[in-house]
Amino acid sequence: MKNRIKRQLAIKQAIITGRISSQDELLHIVKDQGYELTQATLSRDLRILKVAKVSDQALGYVYVIPEAVNTENQRENSRVNFLADGFRDLQFSGNLAVMRTMPGYASSLAVVIDKTEPYEIIGTIAGDDTILIIMREGVTHSDLINSLILIMPKLEEKLG
Amino acid sequence: MKNRIKRQLAIKQAIITGRISSQDELLHIVKDQGYELTQATLSRDLRILKVAKVSDQALGYVYVIPEAVNTENQRENSRVNFLADGFRDLQFSGNLAVMRTMPGYASSLAVVIDKTEPYEIIGTIAGDDTILIIMREGVTHSDLINSLILIMPKLEEKLG
DNA sequence: CTTCATTTTGAATATTTATACATTTTCGAT
DNA sequence: ATCGAAAATGTATAAATATTCAAAATGAAG
Helix, strand or coil, X not given: CXXXXXXXXHHHHHHHHCCCCCHHHXXXXXXXXXXXXXXXXXXXXXXXXXXXXXXXXXXXXXXXXCCHHHHHHHHHHHCCCCHHHHEEEEEEECCEEEEEECCCCHHHHHHHHHHHCCCCEEEEEECCCXXXXXXXXXXXXXXXHHHHHHHCCCHHHHHC | CCHHHHHHHHXXXXXXXXXXXXXXXXXXXXXXXXXXXXXXXHHHHHHHCCCEEEEECCCEEEEECHHHHCHHHHHHHHHHHXXXXXXXXXXXXXXXXXXXXXXCCHHXXXXXXXXXXXXXXXXXXXXXXXXXXXXXXXXXXXHHXXXXXHHCCCHHHHHC
């Protein structure tokens, strides 16, 4: 059955292209391309292709081709346009908040924050992709988050 | 529960060390270390740690920490080793760690650390010869040291 | 073209893993 | 301390995935 090889290529391609989170989903995609197979065969194919399943943010689980993991990230980086889009995440430790951004975004983001001089923030220090925010004593985590949303409303989707 | 942090570290460690092929297996290992948890919690931990399951030769399936899978990263190992030579010392103050390096090394070293996104570290900021590392709450000094060694094995000689 | 060994596959099923729901614990604010 | 909200966890179960077993397809050798 020569089909096997072609089919596995199609599977690989589908995984690289879309965010696929279950074998059933993948099964339908490949079937729609004209291949005949069942979940059992798909499971075997995935083993042969060394496909892995990892958690994708809070969204769920996705299949990945191990070698393609990095490429994926690169592609993501290139479609960044707006400043707030450079935001990655925000975490706290004591009275410090650490905001991580995409590479190169930290200093411009920090400038924006500093310029508005929010009461909640005593100061910031920016590297290339990380901003350290020193919070005023008594300021809560959600106070800080709110003040950041005030500065960059677009953050609300990512922080809310 | 501070346990959660330590437990997840233990899980990560177990995955890196042994070939683990099911959550049940992992569950027993972690339980034997004195942690109390169920498969449900383990499943959640694996999601948080972004652990992936891939096929391992004809043997079966094993859990892996994605960064360790990446072929791309393998090639990078030599570069990382070189960078580790720039390391000078590491000191702690509360939840902050300060790593001093030879002039010019700090930012590239910090990039290496950031890229692996170790659980123990919520962010870094690098100058020219100093890196400020903000540790996750509940992480001990030796936890941090271990995570750094994981990233740059060469550091073991200088930190161990 | 047979025969035999090997590979591939599907159906059914066992195993494994994720999650809904309820409960407990933790943590921040007052 | 006390309250309330958010996070963490266990139990039970649903959902997803791997594998067993039997059958069909393929291929090599006569």
